[in-house]
Amino acid sequence: MMGCALRFGLLGPPVLYDACGTRDAHDTCGAPDVRAVGSPKVRALLAALLLEAGRVVPVGSLKDTLWGGAPPASAQASLHNHVTRLRRLLDDPERLRATPPGYLLRVDEGELDVHVFERHLAVARGAHAARDWELVVRECLSALALWRGAPLSGLPSEVGGYAFVQRLREARLLLEDWRYDAELAVGGSRLGALVPELAALAAEHPLRESYHRQLMLALHRTGRRAEALAVHRDLRSRLVGELGVEPGPGVREAHVEVLRGTPGTPGTPTAPARPGVPARPAVPAAPAMPTVPAVPVGPAAPAGVATPAAPAGAAMPAVPATPVAPDAFAVPAAPAALATPAGVAASVAPAVPAASAVPAAPRVPGGSAASSAPDARGVSGAPAVRSGPGRSGPAVPGEADTPPPHT
Structure with a gap:
């Protein structure tokens, strides 16, 4: 609740509050009465002084606020007139004093709505951190009750205060957040x-x-x-x-x-849980998967009973081999013929038959014999090279037994 000490308001268009609002039957102070400032120049002057509450505002800054960057020649006299009109609206004319190089407006603690708003904001922040939801609701509602609209609304841009307005708007959003968090926690x-x-x-x-x-x-x-x-x-x-x-x-x-x-x-x-409301039953856990039984191999022979032997001469039935998937990375075994160097020779080079052996060269008349070595080609079974007077080249079959003609 707003106290009787409130005098000035910036949470909305700049206003003045009366010393005390309407009193109820118990003689307690209610919400203070609001008095709007009709003159735009006086309203802008009040806002400029409240933005620097308790500090001296230079005359040059006040002229820029009222007339922008081009004050008239009579700006000094006009400013003095606006200050006089504002003093008449105040509960105490001594609040606004001429202090070189400008003017100072005295604002006591708790008299400006922005200061009261920030005090409630600080208490609500601590209560929200401590999860004191009842206190959070009270403080947030008290702070939000001071909000009459956008801060400094209805003023020319020359007044400034953009950062001031943005800070207050964000603070209001935080108060709304905390208030609804507390309301959800309290429930009901x-x-x-x-x-x-x-x-x-x-x-x-x-x-x-x-x-x-x-x-x-x-x-x-x-x-x-x-x-x-x-x-x-x-x-x-x-x-x-x-x-x-x-x-x-x-x-x-x-x-x-x-x-x-x-x-x-x-x-x-x-x-929190409300009395009389049963708690929600817990969700049962999923059932465990059943264990797969082992595949039975067969009944074991009783103790002391011998297993009958197979009859003599009876062949054991062939047990089919369990197919095994080929390993993609296995290297195939080498053939048996390639296991040894001898096997390599046997599998690569065919054996030479005995019938293809080179026959011994017949003796030639005159005491010379043909060479028993194979020809230069090294092929088995090739005809032998004949040597003799006036002859060269391969021998002709049947010619070896024919004597040379006599001349």
């Missing part, structure tokens, strides 16, 4: 009311995974499992199609919870 009847809020946030931030994760869990825990799976499918297709990335671990854990139908998984806030 509030889960059904979270679905439309989370659906609106997921549509506003289509690439922010935390809101989609929380929407999946809220749908699943309220019995809308198919819709939860559809949220995951749409988010994943968007991330993969536009960014080329898969969902993060938080979304994956929520998806596993939806698929398994479990109440929660580590890493995500899980609703």
